[in-house]
Amino acid sequence: MKRYEALAADIGKAIDDGTLRSGDRLPSVRCMSDSRGLSAATVFQAYYLLEARGLVQARDRSGYYVCAGAPQLSRASPAMRRDAAVQLPRDVFESIAEGIAHIDAGRVVPLGSPYPSPAYYPLARLAQHICAIPQDLDPRSIMEVPWSGHDELRRQIALRYQSAGVDVGVNEIIVTNGATEALHLCLAAATNPGDAVLVASPTSYGALQTLQQRGLRAIEIRTHVPDGIDLQELGDALVRNRPKACWLMTSFQNPTGSLMPESKKRAMIDLLSRFDVPLIEDDVHAELHFSDRRPLPAKAFDTHGLVMHCSSFSRSLAPGHGIGWAAPGRYAMDVARRKSTSSSSAPAMLQIAIAGYLKQGGYDKHLRKLRRTLANHQEQMLQAVARHFPAGTRATRSSGGYFVWLELPAGIDVMRVHTESLSMGISIAPGPLFSASRGFRNCLRLNYGHPWDTRAQEAIASLGALAAGRTGARRSALVTVAGDAAYVPVAVRTSPCEGLAVVDAARV
């Protein structure tokens, strides 16, 4: 291939994949010649060729411009280089998970979304803090943030632990790029490929993916909605599977919304300590409690340094800012080392801005308002579910967070409901997403953290109709228990909510 043909082919490819768009001006002949080390004549020939192909157009004294009709940027997953096979997503659940993580909430009702609406967060005030970082601030201060994180931010995080009654000192805290990174680093510190890790069943899709990618075996432990995993099964698995870690979201779990009572957390920590198995505790929803008091994490009962507590500001204060942290107990030094080679530090200006916001005050006022909003939305959603879903549907009423877990009557295939609802512009998170066994085929997770409006109401009505559609079941009131208790989908019994005597813990 001649040089001018090769250059024309490169430019053509850039137009094709959207790097160059309609109306973009090509570099001048001289610039292209300089930057590519080609003669001007070669560049001219390439541009003539592209013009002949109708891809670019010369404008007098102005240069060459990409013609209209050039394709727009596609949001396709990263493609392979030309010589390698294009790999398709591993399975349909990967596509579903990616889809619900990137819902365009303007076009699709985001009931399947993993995130609350960013509209409920003080983004404008946070932006003010970022912009207030003085323009003439010594730029070096941006560079001199310790690897473990900005001092004042870590102090503010430690203050919140302290006022909540959790013994975490400032020197144990390592700031990370989101809770995702905190969890991943803790896992890396505690395990090696091939090891077994205990998780809840159902559990978050992200946890399952992380374990799979790292060659770890996920051992799923049955979950009692509303109070967390079965400690009897946990004990059995500790003996049988010799796991190297346990990964749980103990408060307002994703996807079930369950809250493990404090006495049960204490019992669980005792059990794990006997086997010297660390707990990686994902606690990102802790501040979203509907009662007056924040539930203590399992970390509060840790006396051996075995609980690696992970959290972030993404669900409580600052979505999209990517500021998380780990308090990894005895693994702190290991996690700090891994942090430094895993990614760059969370951007200093965002750490500084959040620290400034926390110091200024107003966080608790924001949280109280957010909690009221979420609690209110849950009520409305549950009423709508009761009104529209088929008889025999079971729903949780969570005491915090923004997820409702529904179990449809046996025989209804939630994958069918998912496909049909998507075509109606409604997203849900289908149960099989949350277990490697792809069970929970009649379960689904709904997000009530978005504005509750007519659109949302109608979506619930449509979903109920879709669920009922093929079974001919009557559409009538869902059976729920008054007050805060809710049915356990797996076994027909009521479980007391947080704060009362816990039946499960007593069984251990």
Add this chain to the structure above:
Amino acid sequence: MKRYEALAADIGKAIDDGTLRSGDRLPSVRCMSDSRGLSAATVFQAYYLLEARGLVQARDRSGYYVCAGAPQLSRASPAMRRDAAVQLPRDVFESIAEGIAHIDAGRVVPLGSPYPSPAYYPLARLAQHICAIPQDLDPRSIMEVPWSGHDELRRQIALRYQSAGVDVGVNEIIVTNGATEALHLCLAAATNPGDAVLVASPTSYGALQTLQQRGLRAIEIRTHVPDGIDLQELGDALVRNRPKACWLMTSFQNPTGSLMPESKKRAMIDLLSRFDVPLIEDDVHAELHFSDRRPLPAKAFDTHGLVMHCSSFSRSLAPGHGIGWAAPGRYAMDVARRKSTSSSSAPAMLQIAIAGYLKQGGYDKHLRKLRRTLANHQEQMLQAVARHFPAGTRATRSSGGYFVWLELPAGIDVMRVHTESLSMGISIAPGPLFSASRGFRNCLRLNYGHPWDTRAQEAIASLGALAAGRTGARRSALVTVAGDAAYVPVAVRTSPCEGLAVVDAARV
């Protein structure tokens, strides 16, 4: 221990580690009582106890305040929980590396720093872009950034590849939290623990740490300053060690400043392709070239999708913003998957701001100024080295970047020089940091990317004196070769610089 004693102990601990500082007001009795679920009487007793111990002081009608004299925040590495042993840094080089990464450039002359001065970057203009993201912008747009990165940012990155003559399409680009994350994800995609990975010798401390933490065996290949690794040794290692990857910084290498000529890059890629060994190419210094043209990366010669090109804006535009990317060839899908479970996305507002800056223009003008500054500093530093260092010292003159690599006369121990210079408030990066063998004991890396002033001049003079001090060597002109060629520290011969006929490549 009684409840009030336990509460007092917690608060005492928080004062001790700096979470609570002198003058901080303790939460009101009522707040503490609510948040901890304790009676007001218990909280009162705890506060009285702390007052009796002289740690807090009651102020009329105002509350309890931490007394003056309470310890300040310590910047210690994360400590262990009380029950676990405190782990010391693995070896002295870890401390040295951490020290040079966090130099307080106000107190210590930062010749050992890994980073250029942030003063040379358009941070104020970038901040304007961040603050211009309108306050009433739909917050959802912050959330809807694809996992692979903001569309316009990826397009801008692709445009720069394209104008440099490198065939990377927008869909191959994955935005990461810094080049550190790009490199780490590529490594995870290409290797498993126990595998061998080829690196240069010397190579960056970060690369060695990353490999060690992941249980990978670093196989060091001798480097010819100024033109990169020895291809003969590379070929031998490919046969003997069966590595799963090769990790190199091919342009303006850290720490030697070497630039691999394009013909040699092409030859190296041919060699690696024959063994199907991917190259993880760290190219963060590429834009810091002193000649008119940006050197082509090895990626430009890749026809098999085996080059995983990694870079960031940290050295060229936006230090402290943590925006990097990977163009991982045939591994793109794997890397994208791993990205989603490794950390949160690089903050959307920073991606948007950088994309806005690039689109607005001015990047090349900034770069031209930065390159001139760096080239100028290198000349001044080399002149000072020639004037003050012992006879027989060898120095590189790099054609880009901000590192100078010095080889002191045999017998001078750079670790001694390092210790002594640090006590004089001068940092250097000693040679043994850059090889697992802890060789290069008479070598050091100096950073000329900071303002060149009297302080820097005097530091070079002091270093030269320290180097000479114990050997009794005469202080006289360093022997350098005129023009751009420089001595190879290991063998006494001159190597031509980039752009001329390359002796090494011809040997393969």
